[in-house]
Amino acid sequence: MAKKIKPVRPAARLPKGFRDIEAAELCASQAMLGAIQATYERYGFEPLETPAFEFTEALGKFLPDSDRPNAGVFSLQDEDEQWMSLRYDLTAPLARFVAENYDRLPKPFRRYAFGPVWRNEKPGPGRFRQFTQFDADTVGTESVAADAEICMLAADTMEALGIERGEYHIRVNNRKVLDGVLEGIGIDPADADGAKRLTILRAIDKLDRLGSEGVALLLGPGRKDESGDFTAGAGLDDKGIARVMAFVDSGDDGLSDPLTAISELVSGSEIGQRGLAELEEMQGLLVAAKYTNQRVRIDPSIVRGLDYYTGPVFEAELTFEVTDHDGRPVRFGSVGGGGRYDDLVARFTGKSVPATGFSIGVSRLQAALIALGRSGRSSAFGPVVVLVMDRAELPRYQRMAQDLRDAGVRAEMYLGTSGMKAQMKYADKRSAPCVIIQGSNEREQGEVQIKDLIEGAKAAQSIADNKEWKESRPAQVSVAESDLVAEVKKIIARHQG
Amino acid sequence: MAKKIKPVRPAARLPKGFRDIEAAELCASQAMLGAIQATYERYGFEPLETPAFEFTEALGKFLPDSDRPNAGVFSLQDEDEQWMSLRYDLTAPLARFVAENYDRLPKPFRRYAFGPVWRNEKPGPGRFRQFTQFDADTVGTESVAADAEICMLAADTMEALGIERGEYHIRVNNRKVLDGVLEGIGIDPADADGAKRLTILRAIDKLDRLGSEGVALLLGPGRKDESGDFTAGAGLDDKGIARVMAFVDSGDDGLSDPLTAISELVSGSEIGQRGLAELEEMQGLLVAAKYTNQRVRIDPSIVRGLDYYTGPVFEAELTFEVTDHDGRPVRFGSVGGGGRYDDLVARFTGKSVPATGFSIGVSRLQAALIALGRSGRSSAFGPVVVLVMDRAELPRYQRMAQDLRDAGVRAEMYLGTSGMKAQMKYADKRSAPCVIIQGSNEREQGEVQIKDLIEGAKAAQSIADNKEWKESRPAQVSVAESDLVAEVKKIIARHQG
Numbered sequence: 001m002a003k004k005i006k007p008v009r010p011a012a013r014l015p016k017g018f019r020d021i022e023a024a025e026l027c028a029s030q031a032m033l034g035a036i037q038a039t040y041e042r043y044g045f046e047p048l049e050t051p052a053f054e055f056t057e058a059l060g061k062f063l064p065d066s067d068r069p070n071a072g073v074f075s076l077q078d079e080d081e082q083w084m085s086l087r088y089d090l091t092a093p094l095a096r097f098v099a100e101n102y103d104r105l106p107k108p109f110r111r112y113a114f115g116p117v118w119r120n121e122k123p124g125p126g127r128f129r130q131f132t133q134f135d136a137d138t139v140g141t142e143s144v145a146a147d148a149e150i151c152m153l154a155a156d157t158m159e160a161l162g163i164e165r166g167e168y169h170i171r172v173n174n175r176k177v178l179d180g181v182l183e184g185i186g187i188d189p190a191d192a193d194g195a196k197r198l199t200i201l202r203a204i205d206k207l208d209r210l211g212s213e214g215v216a217l218l219l220g221p222g223r224k225d226e227s228g229d230f231t232a233g234a235g236l237d238d239k240g241i242a243r244v245m246a247f248v249d250s251g252d253d254g255l256s257d258p259l260t261a262i263s264e265l266v267s268g269s270e271i272g273q274r275g276l277a278e279l280e281e282m283q284g285l286l287v288a289a290k291y292t293n294q295r296v297r298i299d300p301s302i303v304r305g306l307d308y309y310t311g312p313v314f315e316a317e318l319t320f321e322v323t324d325h326d327g328r329p330v331r332f333g334s335v336g337g338g339g340r341y342d343d344l345v346a347r348f349t350g351k352s353v354p355a356t357g358f359s360i361g362v363s364r365l366q367a368a369l370i371a372l373g374r375s376g377r378s379s380a381f382g383p384v385v386v387l388v389m390d391r392a393e394l395p396r397y398q399r400m401a402q403d404l405r406d407a408g409v410r411a412e413m414y415l416g417t418s419g420m421k422a423q424m425k426y427a428d429k430r431s432a433p434c435v436i437i438q439g440s441n442e443r444e445q446g447e448v449q450i451k452d453l454i455e456g457a458k459a460a461q462s463i464a465d466n467k468e469w470k471e472s473r474p475a476q477v478s479v480a481e482s483d484l485v486a487e488v489k490k491i492i493a494r495h496q497g
Numbered sequence: 498m499a500k501k502i503k504p505v506r507p508a509a510r511l512p513k514g515f516r517d518i519e520a521a522e523l524c525a526s527q528a529m530l531g532a533i534q535a536t537y538e539r540y541g542f543e544p545l546e547t548p549a550f551e552f553t554e555a556l557g558k559f560l561p562d563s564d565r566p567n568a569g570v571f572s573l574q575d576e577d578e579q580w581m582s583l584r585y586d587l588t589a590p591l592a593r594f595v596a597e598n599y600d601r602l603p604k605p606f607r608r609y610a611f612g613p614v615w616r617n618e619k620p621g622p623g624r625f626r627q628f629t630q631f632d633a634d635t636v637g638t639e640s641v642a643a644d645a646e647i648c649m650l651a652a653d654t655m656e657a658l659g660i661e662r663g664e665y666h667i668r669v670n671n672r673k674v675l676d677g678v679l680e681g682i683g684i685d686p687a688d689a690d691g692a693k694r695l696t697i698l699r700a701i702d703k704l705d706r707l708g709s710e711g712v713a714l715l716l717g718p719g720r721k722d723e724s725g726d727f728t729a730g731a732g733l734d735d736k737g738i739a740r741v742m743a744f745v746d747s748g749d750d751g752l753s754d755p756l757t758a759i760s761e762l763v764s765g766s767e768i769g770q771r772g773l774a775e776l777e778e779m780q781g782l783l784v785a786a787k788y789t790n791q792r793v794r795i796d797p798s799i800v801r802g803l804d805y806y807t808g809p810v811f812e813a814e815l816t817f818e819v820t821d822h823d824g825r826p827v828r829f830g831s832v833g834g835g836g837r838y839d840d841l842v843a844r845f846t847g848k849s850v851p852a853t854g855f856s857i858g859v860s861r862l863q864a865a866l867i868a869l870g871r872s873g874r875s876s877a878f879g880p881v882v883v884l885v886m887d888r889a890e891l892p893r894y895q896r897m898a899q900d901l902r903d904a905g906v907r908a909e910m911y912l913g914t915s916g917m918k919a920q921m922k923y924a925d926k927r928s929a930p931c932v933i934i935q936g937s938n939e940r941e942q943g944e945v946q947i948k949d950l951i952e953g954a955k956a957a958q959s960i961a962d963n964k965e966w967k968e969s970r971p972a973q974v975s976v977a978e979s980d981l982v983a984e985v986k987k988i989i990a991r992h993q994g
Contacts, residue, residue: 044909288892395785412541
């Protein structure tokens with residue numbers, strides 16, 4: 001007789017860098033997405049959903065910090081052996097969509113989009129291979145009024161989420177101004193110095209993390225980090241470094257007008273002057289719409305790590321500190337950013353289509369809201385649970401649950417087959433506000449017991465004695481079966497208060 | 498001199514089988530998902546979101562009609578060369594989640610989930626490689642009260658979406674009853690006849706499409722379709738075919754009680770009797786909760802094509818006809834289905850965890866709602882557009898847009914750089930309810946013109962003469978700038994009415 005082979009069972013686990021999102025977090029996240037969406041719609045943005053896949057060549061290679069071709073994305077071949085990839089952001093698919101449908105779209109085209117994006121990068125704490133972005137973009141206008149509006153939108157979104165004025169800043173800069181500064185130290189952004197410019201951009205982008213000293217090293221000879229790894233620098237001389245750092249630091253105090261400092265630094269550069277004029281126009285629009293320094297401010301240290309920005313760049317920064325698990329103060333920093341990119345559609349059509357946009361990193365922002373205690377879960381408790389005291393009476397219990405639902409109350413009959421104790425434990429696990437109990441005694445009298453679990457939990461803390469507990473039966477009422485719905489609604493209203 | 502090489506531009510298009518979803522469809526779809534979600538929550542289901550990827554071995558091979566290994570899914574290897582796949586439904590990830598977190602979950606575990614799923618199958622008209630499913634499942638109880646409740650949930654969901662009683666049926670059957678019928682013709686479902694049983698299941702599942710005659714051929718010798726392709730049959734003899742068809746047709750008239758007919762057909766089979774008892778218990782619960790024949794009905798022709806169902810199976814069917822583009826009547830048929838599957842978690846743990854669930858095919862259901870004219874887009878029109886008559890006054894126009902937004906009105910300033918005519922065309926394309934106009938004359942008088950585009954379009958139909966039009970200026974009012982918001986709100990309220 002052949003030996004029986006033990007079946008090999010698959011392991012119940014997820015691939016590295018992926019995670020499940022459970023009810024509490026998901027409800028808060030949905031409330032958050034809803035608030036963002038309402039704000040974006042009020043600004044006249046319309047939704048668009050593109051699929052997860054794009055042709056790899058259509059996506060291009062625009063991931064920050066990944067210079068290797070195809071690095072950072074999940075790719076596979078279709079049946080015609082063409083490579084397709086999962087989107088790594090929502091901007092590249094938008095560029096493809098606009099190029100594909102340009103003629104019939106309203107111009108400017110204003111769309112918002114949210115959904116998962118995927119990055120085939122090394123996962124780490126809080127760093128996943130699938131995460132959600134929420135973007136708004138205005139495509140088809142070179143007017144910086146569109147950029148100013150994106151800043152207002154970002155500010156309004158923060159406030160719609162319960163982040164108060166003063167707890168956030170929308171920080172604005174302009175790549176043309178930075179190019180002007182670079183021109184002043186002999187780097188022509190239009191010629192072969194592209195790689196050097198990108199190194200400089202990425203050095204400045206690390207200011208938050210490395211401080212002025214670290215950035216200065218990356219602008220110059222390079223920097224050795226704590227682990228001993230060496231990052232090559234941009235090779236600027238001391239004068240060049242000083243000039244770039246003067247620019248970067250010119251918005252530092254948040255009080256003096258950085259436009260004055262910028263004006264001096266770009267005095268000899270045409271492109272720098274243009275950038276300055278754009279910043280001034282944006283500031284005019286912002287102030288007129290009452291988005292003053294407290295909400296939106298010019299800050300030359302904002303450059304963004306992406307190569308493709310061509311003008312204004314923005315970042316939404318949370319300014320408050322929270323303490324982490326070890327009691328150390330942590331600053332949340334950036335929760336979103338964006339800028340003007342005038343060449344993404346041209347990749348497809350050869351025709352430049354100016355565009356500007358803003359992207360929110362949803363899970364980072366949600367972490368901040370949780371830290372603030374403003375994560376806004378819509379309901380603090382679960383469904384009412386109708387206990388099953390007598391399986392022969394299932395139809396009766398089912399109807400009670402249905403009556404509650406018909407009245408708009410979240411409710412369920414216990415669907416398992418265990419006894420009373422397990423059922424109470426289940427109701428606890430579901431955070432039920434109350435349970436409905438009808439044994440044969442109650443049934444004969446046409447009554448039900450309603451046990452208020454929230455009230456009961458409070459009472460339990462003050463009643464030590466088991467006998468006393470049983471006698472007083474705190475937070476438990478007996479009502480006529482016909483009053484069930486009304487009584488439950490009263491209890492829920494009390495706890496929602 | 499070297500020749501300049503013309504840059505190769507990527508084509509702006511999507512891979513085969515994928516599509517973009519634009520504003521009108523997406524808004525309706527979001528409204529629909531919201532209504533389903535509210536219903537599921539009222540039933541006490543909690544949300545869960547699993548990621549797009551699972552390990553391929555964790556997903557298993559449960560796609561209907563695809564017997565080849567790995568056929569039908571998108572797969573790639575991670576950096577450890579382990580195969581991972583995009584989920585093809587929401588049930589397989591749920592089974593993995595439950596197996597992974599079994600001990601800490603409330604039992605029964607009731608969750609809903611919605612999101613995209615991916616199938617690497619041949620795309621066709623209305624058949625895409627990415628589509629949305631909306632599922633509810635109760636895991637961890639063998640009580641058919643859970644199945645009965647899923648049927649109630651499905652019925653309530655249809656009605657929440659505006660599909661009225663009588664326009665849908667939730668149809669219920671039980672695989673055990675079918676197995677009892679098969680036992681009666683000498684097919685033991687527990688032994689090696691599994692393949693034959695699956696052929697019979699899939700034959701019955703095609704009743705809608707092929708009619709009784711076609712199904713009978715597939716139960717017997719096999720069937721040649723219109724293109725000449727031959728599908729092998731299950732090889733039943735005439736008596737066997739007659740018996741299976743008698744079962745399948747026993748719910749046909751919707752009037753006589755199919756339970757009586759079933760009872761006769763499974764009289765000699767233990768498993769058949771158990772199935773019958775389950776159907777009877779479900780019917781008792783459904784009737785007690787007032788879900789009568791008109792909403793939920795037993796129909797032996799419902800079997801579902803998936804192999805893994807072990808007991809009750811359900812299908813939500815739309816019963817009304819609509820006419821297609823060519824004026825032919827089309828019946829929508831199934832928009833969702835599900836059933837009991839007791840072995841999916843056991844794949845991982847070896848321990849059987851009974852479960853039951855229901856899945857809605859969102860785009861099919863949405864097509865039905867559109868055909869019914871009940872697709873429920875939240876807003877019939879776009880944002881108010883503030884025209885730019887004088888670029889020097891941008892800050893002023895911007896503030897008007899912002900004032901409207903602050904009052905909760907969707908509004909935008911025109912962000913392009915074109916003239917009046919293009920701006921009006923833009924406002925039309927955006928379905929703006931009205932536009933705000935302030936030229937220098939109006940500005941000096943502290944006034945704005947509000948042009949009601951909806952009223953204007955109506956008036957245009959009755960005014961033929963261009964001169965008369967210009968003189969009467971229909972649907973255009975001049976108001977003090979301070980009254981702008983109040984006046985716009987009046988216009989919007991009028992059109993929402």
